[in-house]
Structures are given as structure tokens and as C-alpha cells.
Amino acid sequence: MEPARITIFDTTLRDGEQSPGCSMNVPEKLRMAHQLDRLGVDVIEAGFPIASEGDFAAVQAIAAVIRRPIIAGLARACRPDIERAWQALQDASRPRIHVFLATSDIHLKYKLRISRQQCLEQARDAVRLAKSLCQDVEFSPEDATRTDLEFLLQIVQAVVEAGATTVNIPDTVGYSMPAEFGELIQTIRQRVPGIERVTISAHCHNDLGLAVANSLSAVAAGARQVECTINGIGERAGNASLEEIVMAARVRPDRYVYKTEVVSEQLFPASQMLSEITGVPVQPNKAIIGRNAFAHEAGIHQDGMLKNPLTYEIMTPRSVGVPDSTLVLGKHSGRHALNLRCEQLGFQFERRELDEIYRKFVVLADKIKHVEDHHLMELIRETHGGRRIPPAPVADLPLAIAAAAGSGRDYPQKPLSFPLPAEFSPSGLPLNPMAEHHSEQEDYLWGV
Numbered sequence: 001m002e003p004a005r006i007t008i009f010d011t012t013l014r015d016g017e018q019s020p021g022c023s024m025n026v027p028e029k030l031r032m033a034h035q036l037d038r039l040g041v042d043v044i045e046a047g048f049p050i051a052s053e054g055d056f057a058a059v060q061a062i063a064a065v066i067r068r069p070i071i072a073g074l075a076r077a078c079r080p081d082i083e084r085a086w087q088a089l090q091d092a093s094r095p096r097i098h099v100f101l102a103t104s105d106i107h108l109k110y111k112l113r114i115s116r117q118q119c120l121e122q123a124r125d126a127v128r129l130a131k132s133l134c135q136d137v138e139f140s141p142e143d144a145t146r147t148d149l150e151f152l153l154q155i156v157q158a159v160v161e162a163g164a165t166t167v168n169i170p171d172t173v174g175y176s177m178p179a180e181f182g183e184l185i186q187t188i189r190q191r192v193p194g195i196e197r198v199t200i201s202a203h204c205h206n207d208l209g210l211a212v213a214n215s216l217s218a219v220a221a222g223a224r225q226v227e228c229t230i231n232g233i234g235e236r237a238g239n240a241s242l243e244e245i246v247m248a249a250r251v252r253p254d255r256y257v258y259k260t261e262v263v264s265e266q267l268f269p270a271s272q273m274l275s276e277i278t279g280v281p282v283q284p285n286k287a288i289i290g291r292n293a294f295a296h297e298a299g300i301h302q303d304g305m306l307k308n309p310l311t312y313e314i315m316t317p318r319s320v321g322v323p324d325s326t327l328v329l330g331k332h333s334g335r336h337a338l339n340l341r342c343e344q345l346g347f348q349f350e351r352r353e354l355d356e357i358y359r360k361f362v363v364l365a366d367k368i369k370h371v372e373d374h375h376l377m378e379l380i381r382e383t384h385g386g387r388r389i390p391p392a393p394v395a396d397l398p399l400a401i402a403a404a405a406g407s408g409r410d411y412p413q414k415p416l417s418f419p420l421p422a423e424f425s426p427s428g429l430p431l432n433p434m435a436e437h438h439s440e441q442e443d444y445l446w447g448v
């Protein structure tokens with residue numbers, strides 16, 4: 001079966017930029033837009049032109065130079081907004097006007113102070129106006145998931161008849177549950193006449209941590225556009241995270257038979273660029289692009305990783321643009337990882353020597369969080385009476401680790417061997433097969 005194509009609508013520069021601490025100036029937005037283009041997103045929502053002069057200038061600048069993706073500008077459902085958006089999009093090779101209007105009773109009553117009938121007419125008129133200017137028109141009933149279902153269906157039908165080409169269903173307040181959101185998309189598909197002519201889109205917020213799950217549920221129910229942001233930035237708890245949606249489909253094509261045109265190797269560079277521009281870091285355990293997403297500390301994990309990365313990695317770091325995976329030497333590390341690091345530093349030890357270093361390493365790792373190379377060198381010096389083995393030329397560390405853990409292809413079976421000088425002959429007990437066996441097993445006590 002040919003996988004269905006999902007349109008990736010990136011709103012990092014609009015919804016994302018609205019999040020606290022994430023505002024960007026025009027050159028920064030332009031730089032980010034170039035990276036989104038390299039990433040292969042289908043639509044870039046470049047801003048909300050009537051919101052400020054800066055937003056207008058950013059949409060205009062992006063529309064003028066980014067030629068491949070569709071460039072969208074946001075507008076409330078009124079003439080000044082729509083005309084301003086259209087003005088900003090004049091130079092776009094593929095412009096889109098994105099009109100929104102809240103439809104839930106709570107928004108109609110307290111925010112807009114209009115009746116449902118007025119809301120229906122305003123939505124229809126706004127889409128007609130946008131359509132008179134631009135072929136590509138998207139409409140979003142804001143707070144759709146808290147809107148009365150029958151009224152939502154009427155609104156969707158009205159904007160489809162008025163010429164909308166994409167109908168976006170926002171879970172504006174991040175309130176929906178995955179199965180519920182999927183059912184809503186299915187109901188819209190079943191009950192709105194003419195809906196098959198338009199693209200249904202999902203726009204999910206992460207207030208309950210369900211933005212990605214809700215988006216995937218929408219796709220399974222027939223949505224063919226997903227709105228998302230780099231690093232999941234956005235209002236409050238953020239939007240659905242682009243990198244998670246893309247990689248979910250890529251890692252599990254058996255469950256999600258969908259494809260995107262995203263160049264996954266550009267995900268990490270995009271994430272890094274956004275953090276660098278905004279100064280807002282990504283949480284270390286963030287899926288796909290967090291600092292720890294490919295870090296393995298637990299001994300059993302490190303041991304498995306060094307034998308075959310497939311033991312603990314469902315995707316390679318390189319597939320998302322991370323240079324290599326990181327084996328963190330800490331108190332949960334096993335002998336295997338310690339030995340590899342020693343060899344990378346130019347030392348090779350026999351089993352008993354390594355045992356001695358390992359015992360000291362565990363004591364030290366208990367005191368400090370991460371054992372750095374200089375700590376390890378100190379340990380090695382102590383263990384061998386202050387004498388130091390001259391480091392031999394070996395592959396530099398990142399490369400060696402990358403070869404071991406990142407690529408999943410060439411895998412060093414046995415690192416280079418450096419014979420020890422005679423004076424380093426160990427003075428410990430003779431080798432005991434039981435002890436050997438025991439210490440092998442010991443590695444597996446960590447990190448279960």
C-alpha cells in the first residue's frame with residue numbers, strides 16, 4: 001500500500017514565536033525559515049502580519065526569498081487582517097491566507113460577544129474575502145474541541161462552501177484525548193458535504209502532554225495536514241512537536257502508514273538553531289532532539305550498545321542529525337564502557353588491572369556525577385604508581401563512539417591494542433575463571 005502523504009505545516013515562527021521567551025526579530029526569523037526549507041516542511045506559517053510591523057516585515061521577507069514551501073500568513077476573520085496578510089504575502093510563490101475565528105460558546109460569549117449566527121456569517125464572509133484574493137485559504141475554528149459538535153459541523157460546511165481549501169481543527173487549549181480527537185475528525189469527514197474536496201488539518205496543544213498523540217490520532221482518522229513546531233514550542237505547554245511526529249511515522253511505518261517529505265537529518269540542526277536564536281534550551285530528556293535522547297549511562301545499556309546499537313536504539317542518532325550517541329561514564333557504567341574509554345585514551349589493561357581501575361572508578365563515580373577523561377587519567381596514574389603510559393594515536397573519541405554506536409554499520413570488533421611496558425605487569429592474584437565469570441556478570445547488575 002502506498003503510504004499517504006502528510007503535509008507538515010510548521011508554525012514555529014507564528015504559534016511558536018508567541019511562547020514566552022521565544023520572540024524573534026526579522027533576521028532571526030529569516031534564518032530559521034531557511035532551515036525549515038532545508039528541513040523540507042511543506043508550509044511555513046511565517047507570522048501574523050497585522051499583529052505588528054515586525055511580524056509584517058518577517059512574513060514579507062520570508063515570502064520574498066523562500067520559494068519552495070507554501071508561506072502562510074495568519075488573519076482574524078475580518079477585512080483589515082485579511083488584507084494585511086495578503087499584502088505581506090504579495091511576493092510569495094505559493095501564498096496561503098490562514099483565517100481563524102473562535103467557535104466555542106465560551107469564546108463567543110466572553111471574548112467575541114457575538115451569537116452563533118453572527119459567528120457563522122463572519123466565518124463565511126471572511127473566507128469568501130480571502131478566497132477573492134488568494135486561491136489557497138485555510139480556516140480554523142478556534143477552540144474547536146470545546147465547540148458544540150452540531151455548530152462546528154455547520155461552520156465547517158459554511159467555510160468549505162465559501163472556498164476554503166484546508167480546514168484546520170485546533171485543540172486550542174490542549175483539552176482533547178487521542179481517541180476523542182480522532183472521532184471528531186472522523187465525524188467531520190462523515191457528516192460535512194464536500195469535505196472530501198478539502199484537506200483536514202490538526203493543530204494540537206500540549207497542556208496535557210497529548211499534542212503528538214492527538215495529532216497522530218487525527219492522521220489515523222483521515223487528517224492529512226499536521227500543524228507543529230520545532231522543539232514543540234508554542235503557547236503555554238506548546239504545540240505538537242514536529243520532530244516527534246515525523247519520527248513516529250518513520251520508525252513505525254507498520255502502524256503509521258504515512259510519509260512526509262521532511263529530511264530527518266535536518267531535525268537536530270533545526271532544533272539547535274532555534275535554541276540558539278531564542279536562548280530557550282530543550283529539556284535534556286526531550287524525545288528525538290534532547291541532549292540525553294541518545295545517551296546511555298546504565299551499564300547494561302552501555303554494554304549492549306557497544307555490542308550492537310540496535311539493543312537500545314530504535315533509530316540512529318545520525319538519522320535525526322545528531323553527530324553521535326553519547327556514552328556517559330557515571331556510576332552506572334560497566335567495565336565494557338570503561339575499558340573502551342581507556343582504550344580510546346591510549347591505554348589497554350588486562351582484566352585484573354581493569355578490575356582495580358574499575359573499583360576506584362565506582363568509588364569516584366559515586367562522589368561525582370560524571371567521570372571525565374582527566375579524572376580517568378588520574379585514576380590510571382594512581383593505579384600505576386604515578387607512571388604514565390604514553391598515549392598512542394587512536395581515533396578521536398567522538399569518531400570512535402560514533403562508529404560504535406551511531407552508524408549501525410562498521411563496528412570496531414576489537415579496539416587497537418597497546419602492549420603495556422614490562423613494569424606494568426600486574427601483581428595481583430592469578431586469574432580465576434570464576435572471578436572472571438563473576439565480573440562479567442557484575443556488569444549486568446547495573447541499570448536494570
Ligand SMILES: [Zn+2]
Pocket residue numbers: 015170172203205234235239
Ligand atoms: Zn495554537
